[in-house]
Amino acid sequence: xxxxxxxxxxxxxxxxxxxxxxxxxxxxxxxxxxxxxxxxxxxxxxxxxxxxxxxxxxxxxxxxxxxxxxxxxxxxxxxxxxxxxxxxxxxxxxxxxxxxxxxxxxxxxxxxxx
Amino acid sequence: xxxxxxxxxxxxxxxxxxxxxxxxxxxxxxxxxxxxxxxxxxxxxxxxxxxxxxxxxxxxxxxxxxxxxxxxxxxxxxxxxxxxxxxxxxxxxxxxxxxxxxxxxxxxxxxxxxxx
Numbered sequence: 001x002x003x004x005x006x007x008x009x010x011x012x013x014x015x016x017x018x019x020x021x022x023x024x025x026x027x028x029x030x031x032x033x034x035x036x037x038x039x040x041x042x043x044x045x046x047x048x049x050x051x052x053x054x055x056x057x058x059x060x061x062x063x064x065x066x067x068x069x070x071x072x073x074x075x076x077x078x079x080x081x082x083x084x085x086x087x088x089x090x091x092x093x094x095x096x097x098x099x100x101x102x103x104x105x106x107x108x109x110x111x112x113x114x
Numbered sequence: 115x116x117x118x119x120x121x122x123x124x125x126x127x128x129x130x131x132x133x134x135x136x137x138x139x140x141x142x143x144x145x146x147x148x149x150x151x152x153x154x155x156x157x158x159x160x161x162x163x164x165x166x167x168x169x170x171x172x173x174x175x176x177x178x179x180x181x182x183x184x185x186x187x188x189x190x191x192x193x194x195x196x197x198x199x200x201x202x203x204x205x206x207x208x209x210x211x212x213x214x215x216x217x218x219x220x221x222x223x224x225x226x227x228x229x230x
Contacts, residue, residue, distance in 0.1 A: 031216055033217075033218065035220075040123070040222060041222060042120075042205060042220045042221055042222035042223045043205065043220040044220075045217065045218075045219070048217060050214060050215050050216070056215070058217075088157065090159065092159075092218065094209075094216060094218060097213070097216075101147050101164060101166075101209065102149060102161045102164060103149075103207075103209075103218050105158070105159035107157065107158065108157045
């Protein structure tokens with residue numbers, strides 16, 4: 001299995017509080033992604049990174065920020081959590097093109113904002 | 115922007131029968147990758163099968179095969195001899211070919227139920 005872990009796995013937080021989710025990889029892959037999964041919407045891209053300190057927005061980036069100061073870590077921050085951000089969050093890593101083209105996923109983080 | 119469409123939110127099939135899940139996508143590129151991922155109740159994302167757009171031959175992995183129609187931008191998944199363990203959400207995904215700035219775009223998913 002690819003070395004990718006998310007923390008925490010579950011979190012309940014109050015509206016208006018900041019929250020940071022961590023994604024850690026041991027594969028040295030260039031690309032890292034944060035998705036959120038909601039019923040009827042599939043996986044939607046929040047932010048992604050194509051290298052250390054190189055990040056860009058996805059389709060649902062409002063209310064989220066990211067940082068990548070090391071190859072292995074990609075942090076997702078909700079500056080002020082809202083109930084609409086209750087979701088399951090997935091981190092994914094993607095190797096450069098070569099013999100292996102598939103993405104690998106973390107176990108997911110279930111975030112509940114009350 | 116690339117889009118991936120799965121028009122069947124839910125499907126069901128009798129155990130041991132065959133089912134086909136549909137996926138269409140929109141792109142102006144000629145070289146890209148397509149994937150089907152399975153997500154069981156455990157939430158784990160599991161690669162089922164992949165297809166390289168430059169290969170005309172349809173990919174096959176045991177009971178899973180695809181019907182890749184590049185001109186029609188269609189990428190359906192066929193599951194033969196359905197088993198209870200196949201029950202899951204299935205996501206179609208597209209990998210952009212923009213070297214150095216690649217993204218993976220998903221469809222909305224199809225929930226597959228296996229009827230014993």
